[in-house]
Amino acid sequence: MLRSGIALLFMLFSLQLTAQNRVTLSGYVRDGATGEELLGATVFVKEKQNGVVTNGYGFYSLTLEPGKYTFLFSFIGYETVERKLVLNESLSLNIDLIESSQTLEEVVVVSEREDENVTDIQMSRNDISIAQVKKLPSLFGEPDIIKSIQLLPGVISAGEGTSSFFVRGGSADQNLILIDEAPVYDPSHLFGLFSVFNADVIKSSELYKGGIPARYGGRLSSVLDVRTKDGNNQRFGGEAGIGLLASSLMLEGPIKQNESSFIISARRSYVDAFLRAADQDNLVFFYDVNAKINWRASNKDRFFLALYAGRDDFDFGDTFGFDWGNRTATFRWNHLFNDKLFSNTTLIANSFDYGLGSTSATNAFNWDSNLSEFSFKEDINFYISPSLTLDFGYHLTYRKFAPGKIVPGATSILGATELQNEQALDHAIYLSVKHKISDKLTLDYGGRLSYFQNVGDYTLYLYDDVRDNINPTRIDSIQYGGFETIVDYLNFEPRFGARYLLNKSTSLKLSYQRMVQNTHLISSGTVPVPFNTWAPSSTYLKPQVADQFALGYFRNFKGNSYELSVEAYYKDIQNVTDFADNASIFFNQDLPTEFRQGTSTAYGTEFMLQKKKGLFTGFVSYTWSLAERTVEGVNQGRVFFANYDRRNTLNIVGTYEHSPKWTFGGNFTYGTGRPITLTSGTYEFGESYLPDIITERNGYRLPAFHRIDLSATLTPQKARKNKNIETSWVFGLYNVYSRKNPFTLFTSIPLDDDGQVEGDGTLREARMIYLFPILPSFTYNIKF
């Protein structure tokens, strides 16, 4: 594959040289007011009825025969710019787009390129507009892209107030979440109430559910690619938001106008201040800091340095506490080798850690665990012609997994224990070709070759029976030195997409992808908690491999005001990582004895109708889906529903721009209950225990949930552009009809009001937990 890839490259290069004297128009598309590059902006050549899309850094390149052309530069939410040019020689052209002002009249300019839904080959992708997210109601008034993602078709949430999401039958650890190219291992604050993404600094966020481009790898089910703003390089400004539970401040501005800029933002919760005031012993707080500097050294070179640090801290009185956090640092260098060849070199350092501690006299201990990674990535976009673009590159990541050590307190009865660290090297080389075969047919094909090594320093233990988790017996051990390969896995991940235009506003799309995951979350609950550790593929844990087919029908109506997409998918996972019944996954020196890898099958249909223009915008999304697993050692090897299997999900989301001052937003969400493992009877044991009898994993289903949320945004200043300070108030009402939405169910012994056991001690009851009744919220924002 590698050899033929290189051969293809040479062939295309030579085609280039021997072709007629062609010229290239290239450059960056930017927001005129801030200087921020716009990713995914369309550059369309009218005469060719063809075009390209700006890459992740706002760069485009079009190679054509010399001649006279009309170029259209467009991006959603901005006024389209038209340039008529006579191209006799290659030209570098940067374009500034101006945000289109929302007026009371219908938006008149309809760009042909807003039919991206139909014409772009990419399927199964959703772009989450931050502007839109801020207008919609949110939990506690905190706009959160992950909560918005949970409204999209094909995406399921575990329940309210959680920040994990499940895409097309994939578990929560199968999503690659990136912030400026650095992976985020736990995107939640306060156990999921908020996510680590501060909406103030996000420039773009894209969710790929299928048709995942070859430049992404490492997780099976989705990629959430979040990029932060680079910082306004025209003028100094900022935003502050004061909410019920947390506040944030963002400052941005030029270091040297038009050349370099910075952006820094911080967010902190003050729930702990309330709790302290209420004389509570329990304290909880979180913070996030995002900082970025970028420097445009020349038209050929740009440098970015981005930092993120966030932390959650819980303290329960004096007894115990825990904290966790992510820290990432990314350094990137964009370089233009020539006007067709764009290169991005990235260096990433990333760390996720958590600590648990108890200070009780006899049980005192401290447990610290950490995952760190260092990556080098080289990504190249080669714009051969408007019909042919190549993306290729090489990624190398070193990861160190330190699952933890327990350090007992001085008077503790516990002993010190330490789990071994594991190290891994992850190499990937990829190539993808985007090829417009004819006016109607475009193909995207290629693949990713991933080579994963689990390396020493490490002592590998061999077991008498690696599935014996009652009496794990080690029979031998093999010592590996630093960076010595213990086991390696080579996988080829083909990626294929096709788009066939039925007519100007209708298309059919097809995609196939194979994804491989070598970093496994060790968690057997439905919702991951921050102290679930991650483990690399190893002797005892094979890489998980997912194959997904998707087929879609896309249609735009009324001049691209309405977008309809219907997609069906089928996903099959080999070696899906699961754990034996009764697995002990915390601090288990013989964790391999608990691994049970099996197969997972998921399929479904997604339907989405969006209205993108006018005063009233929004979407309806409906998903029918099914996800099940078969794992030996779980549920006696019988097939069972996956934890995140939701049969029907319906979301209706809308915003209405009533006037320049008032915008209203609302959403209705409905979902079939998720499955849960519940009792089918009880028995007597011990002096008075009444345990449940479990006969079926996920055999019971929680009731459905549904709720309506509403919000209203008031922007008092009428003209939003020319004033120096803009303030706004967002009023929200969450769960308007205060439905008790079931979060989970568990069984217990009925107690009376004094806490004494009711009756003769033989009674049992089921209790349902629900989280949020009707919750009003308000947030005050200042933009300057």
Place this chain on the structure above:
Amino acid sequence: MKRIVCLMGWSMLLLLACEEVVIIDIEELDERVIIEGLITDQRQQAFVKLTRSRDFYAEGPADRITNALVEVTINDGEVVQFVHNPDRFPALEGYYFPFGGLEGVVGSEYRLSVRIGEELYEAREAMPPVTTIDSLTTRFDQSEFDDPQVSGRYYQVLLNAQEPQDRDDQYLFKFYRNDTLIRDFPTDIYVAEDELLGGNIAELEIAGYYALDDVARVEMYSLTREAFIYYSDLSNLLNGDGGLFSPPPANPRNNISNSALGYFQVSALALDQVVVYDPR
């Protein structure tokens, strides 16, 4: 330690959640047989209890099985027959006792055989050794004194024992106040394994608070690895959150064949008791 981890999962919910009792709609259960057996090195303790499973919403005790054939074979040799409730006590329906008594010996292997109708259930377990309890001491708890749950009860009893580091031991503890079994919560199970313990069990608080002159008794049962796993699994099942943050519930891994629930436990016993005094 595991309890703390479970509590973590609940902690967010503790901050915000509301709870409500609901009626769940459960399918008819296939009846299961529950076998609870105990053999110790104390003559009076051996018994086997046989019951059937019950519906989730059933009230009253489980059905007892009174016509089974129960016997224990010692070291594949001597066979001891168990007799159902020989003294006809109503409270002991379903209990089977060894004819002529049975005093276990550390290191011996015991094989249980229960025949109910056409079905045969078997289990095999050896008796592990137990360490000795050095002493039980008391401690005055100021905060409980300031606000006692029950008047007069504000002393804690502390357990001191040596923990031999050269072998793997597991223990089950039972605590009694004036001959009544006590737990801090009804679903507590007190087990320990020495993998996490240091050299000594020093001043380990036992369950409950005590008043002066109460008799506090500690029973320390040695457990095989399998028995410890059974009690750990049982504790997870009794105390779990249903699988949201913690692992999904499952039946405890036991040592009885033919899908019977329960456990055949063979333990050596260490005992100690103290009359609660004021240590100050």
